[in-house]
Amino acid sequence: MKPLLLLTLGAAVAASACTPTASDTATTTLDPVNASAARTPSAAVVRPAYRDVTIAAGTTLPLTLTSSVASDSSAVSDAVTAELTSPLRIDDRDVLPAGTLLSGIVTDVDDSGRVKGRAMIAFRFTSLRTGNSRYDIESASVSRLAPATKGEDATKIGVGAGAGAVIGGILGGKDGAAKGAAIGGGAGTGVVLATKGQEVRLGPGTDVTTRLTAPVTVRISRN
Numbered sequence: 465m466k467p468l469l470l471l472t473l474g475a476a477v478a479a480s481a482c483t484p485t486a487s488d489t490a491t492t493t494l495d496p497v498n499a500s501a502a503r504t505p506s507a508a509v510v511r512p513a514y515r516d517v518t519i520a521a522g523t524t525l526p527l528t529l530t531s532s533v534a535s536d537s538s539a540v541s542d543a544v545t546a547e548l549t550s551p552l553r554i555d556d557r558d559v560l561p562a563g564t565l566l567s568g569i570v571t572d573v574d575d576s577g578r579v580k581g582r583a584m585i586a587f588r589f590t591s592l593r594t595g596n597s598r599y600d601i602e603s604a605s606v607s608r609l610a611p612a613t614k615g616e617d618a619t620k621i622g623v624g625a626g627a628g629a630v631i632g633g634i635l636g637g638k639d640g641a642a643k644g645a646a647i648g649g650g651a652g653t654g655v656v657l658a659t660k661g662q663e664v665r666l667g668p669g670t671d672v673t674t675r676l677t678a679p680v681t682v683r684i685s686r687n
Contacts, residue, residue: 513686517559519552523676525603526550527566527589534665535575535583535610542570544587546672559684565593571605576661583610583663589674594682602678610662 527546545567552560568589576583586607591600666672 536663
């Protein structure tokens with residue numbers, strides 16, 4: 465009887481050892497999922513590769529204006545914009561593409577006035593934008609001066625004196641001619657004093673050139 469009892473107890477213990485518990489079942493169920501996740505490589509994060517390039521001071525930038533400036537209508541601090549007309553290349557790479565936008569301000573302006581001197585306007589660029597990035601820059605001032613009018617003024621005075629001499633000669637001989645010339649010359653001078661000189665007007669499409677007065681570092685793609 466005892467051997468039979470021991471045999472029965474042994475079989476029960478063996479069966480109990482082979483039956484999975486709830487914890488074992490859960491583990492068995494989750495393991496395949498975890499194993500599958502472990503076998504699946506994570507997606508590679510693709511980021512564009514960039515490098516920094518420094519544009520040296522003294523670099524010349526050929527530009528074309530995209531806004532207007534004028535000595536008789538612009539004011540100091542008015543905005544000025546332009547585009548790079550050709551790409552800037554360093555080490556056989558386009559660092560700044562054609563069309564790069566530059567922005568700046570009017571720094572000085574003076575209209576022609578009357579016997580006040582020649583009209584002028586000056587401006588400089590303070591930033592550039594390429595792609596989605598904006599960079600502050602330091603650049604040389606761009607200025608334009610109206611042409612001199614001395615030749616025209618002398619012609620006006622001469623015409624006035626000549627006309628006065630003719631009229632004076634007709635009316636009073638030599639003395640009349642001399643007086644007429646003086647009077648006519650004075651009239652010509654008056655015309656010059658009352659006449660404004662030429663203005664400086666630069667519209668979109670005007671070609672200008674500036675140069676960097678300090679280096680600027682920009683970020684470009686390695687591709």
